[in-house]
Amino acid sequence: HVQLVESGGGSVQAVGSLIVSCTVPGFTSNNCAMDWHRQSDGKEREWVSSLSTSGGTKYADAVKGRFTLSKDGANDTVSLRVNSLKVEDTAMYFCVPVCPPWVGRVSPGQGTQVTVS
Numbered sequence: 001h002v003q004l005v006e007s008g009g010g011s012v013q014a015v016g017s018l019i020v021s022c023t024v025p026g027f028t029s030n031n032c033a034m035d036w037h038r039q040s041d042g043k044e045r046e047w048v049s050s051l052s053t054s055g056g057t058k059y060a061d062a063v064k065g066r067f068t069l070s071k072d073g074a075n076d077t078v079s080l081r082v083n084s085l086k087v088e089d090t091a092m093y094f095c096v097p098v099c100p101p102w103v104g105r106v107s108p109g110q111g112t113q114v115t116v117s
Contacts, residue, residue, distance in 0.1 A: 001105040002026060006095055008079070009112035017083045020112050022095030027076040032099035034078045036069075038091035039111075048093070051078055063089070085116045 008020035024032065033053050039045040049069055050058045057069045066084045071077070082089065092111040099106060 001107055002097075002099075002103060003107045004095060004097060004109050006093075006109040006112045009093065009114045011115040011117065012085055014085060014087060014116055016085050016116070017081065018085065018114055019079050019081050020093050020095075020114065021077050021079040022097075022109070023075065023077045024095075024097045024099075024106065025076055026103060027078070027097060027099070028071075028073040030099050030103050032097050032103070034069075034071075035096040035098060036080050037094045037096060038089075038114075039094070040088075040091040043091075045094075049080060082114065085114070087116050089114060090116045
């Protein structure tokens with residue numbers, strides 16, 4: 001099965017910026033899409049954004065205009081730039097690849113923590 005690697009995140013003051021990234025071997029060659037979710041302490045996991053196979057992006061209303069997805073096809077990496085951070089953006093961020101069936105199982109990552117103070 002495929003193992004993804006999440007990176008980035010960290011602690012930042014409000015209105016700051018961070019980048020969280022997700023590398024999935026074979027992401028580009030297999031024409032995968034990518035969803036990002038987040039989960040704050042005591043809250044349910046929520047969808048944040050999506051990158052389609054054609055490069056289109058969608059964002060939850062809570063992050064629209066502040067979060068931006070980008071793809072580095074050569075390195076099979078999707079990055080989520082989070083700007084104008086708010087305390088309520090504090091959460092564990094997870095990338096969820098959406099790949100064709102022939103890719104097989106993509107092991108979920110541990111998530112990457114973003115803490116805004």
